[in-house]
Every structure is written in C-alpha cells, then in structure tokens.
Amino acid sequence: MNWFDNVSSDCDQPIAPARLMQGHWRHRLHAYAEPALCRVVVDVAEPRVVAAQVIENGIARDLGASVLEELTQTLLDQEVHHHPSAWGFTECTMLPNWARPTFSERQIEELERIEGYLIEASEDTFDSVLKLRDEFLKSIGLTDLDIYRAVRQPQQGKAPRKSSRMLVN
Template identity: 60%
Template sequence: MNHHFGNISSDSDQWVAPARLYVGHWRHPMHAHGEPVLCQVVIDAAEPRLVAAQVAEHGVAREADRRMLHTLDKVLRAQDVYDQPSAWGFTPCTVLPAWVRPTFSESQIEELQRIQGYLIEAPEHKVDTVLEVRDAFLQGIGVTDRHMCRAVREGGRYLPKNGRSTVN
C-alpha cells in the first residue's frame, strides 16, 4: 500500500485533493416568493462543492435539508463562489465547524471505502498504519474526532441509506 500523509491515502490512481474549506454566510429565500433567510455555509473550493449549511429562520438555526443544499449549491455555482470564496466574504478554515454534519464527495467516499478495505484486510501489525492513513485523510478533508463521535451517536442518520452523502 502506497500511503502518503498528504491526503493521498491509498494506491489509487485517482488522487483525492485535500479540502480547501471556507465558511461564510449567504442569504437565500427558503420559498419561491419568500424573503431571503440567513444561511451559514461551508464549502470545499477544491472539489468544488457545498459541504454543509444551516438555515437561521425565526432565530433558530437548523440543518438545511437535501433540497435546500441542492438549491444553495446551484446558486453558489452560478455566482462563482467556489472560484473566489474570499471575494464573497467566506473565511478559510482547516476543520469543519462543530455544527456541521459533513457530506462527502463521490471521490472521498470511494477513498474512505478503499481505506476501510485495507483496514479489513490488514494483518494485525499493519492496522495502526492503516488507521494513521485514515486519520490523515479525514484530517485532510476537515473531519474531526467530534464529527466522527457524532456520526457514531447518530448512526444511520449521518449518511443516507444508499451510503452516499453528496450534494451535487
């Protein structure tokens, strides 16, 4: 197994880029003719994709649903936010904020599955090495131990039933 800790975590020919995470705010209407509401957004400019969003409506923050994520992603693409996030007031971050329930791109899911396969097949003396590779990969995409603990607590809610959790 070829493991580089710069987020190339397997012998795959497909390199999975480290995340370039940005957090910011975006005003977006929840309904076709409604007033825009404030959304807190995390994007990955490397993929480019919307990682997570919260909607602040009536003073209460709640996680954006799949439909809202899809709509926000389209709007952010149309406005070229992924190309110039700082110009839109987004701030770089190295880890996902604590409120985020992360989504994963197809390439990230494939890489996590590949690492899981190595973990399953690894002889006992290599397990720690594979775990280091997995941890380095997760760190490279901004996922913290807090996110992993939340995933374990929430079980199947973290990923949809088909095992994918992507926006685009």
C-alpha cells in the same frame, strides 16, 4: 505494502485536499419565500457546499441534501468559489463544530476503500491503516468526530428506536 501509496491511486484525478471556507449566505429555501440567512461551509477545491444550516428565529437547523445541491449550484452560478473572501467567506482548517458534514461520491468511495484496508489489516498494519484514514480525513478537513456526527445524527427529527424485542419472533 505501503498503505499511503494507495490513497486515491486508482482514480484518474486524485481527491484534492479540501480548502474549506465558512461564511453566511442568504438563500431562498422555497420558490416564493424570502431569502433566509444560512451559515455555510464551502470546499472551494471541490467546489461544493459541505455543510449548511438555516437560521430562523434564532434557531439553526441543518439543510437537507436537495437544498444543499441548490445552494451549491447558486454559489457556483455566482462564482463564489473563485473569490470566496470577496463574498465574506473566511478560511477554516477544520469543519466548525456546528456543521454536519456531507461527502462527495469520490470521498465516500475512498473512505469505503480505506475501510476495506481496516478489515484486511493485521495487528501489525492496523495502526498504519488508522493513520492513513486520519490523514485522509484531515486532508478533507474532517475528524473522527465529524464522521460520527455525519453517520449517527438523523437527517430529519429523531428516528424511532428499535428494541431488542422487535428482533425476536
């Protein structure tokens, strides 16, 4: 079996390679607030906001999922994805170091499918599946480190640690 033949093959529309653009945007975070400066990464192939941070008082913090959806809708309404360079966005081949990535539902499904291949892989095919995963991540502008940051970093503040004593009755 050629693992590479299966990437997105069961989808009606295969997942398009990412076309990442980064830039700044002023976005109203609350109904009555002044627009705040945000740094943004947009995938214009999808089109959606992949990552964004608000910069207030010199401190950058990640925006939550609902604000990312609002920001995506705002950029779509302004048709930024059609001519991102006209809005001051510049192309980037990989996600910037500051960005905490988010994924579309289709990307998550594809990553889960590749994970299934990893679970079923023999020693002979394991490296091929890892290569498949790396190629898929590269096509959407991400690396292993980006996946780690997306999964391991808490959304809001620090999560309480569980000690091993909590698991024992």
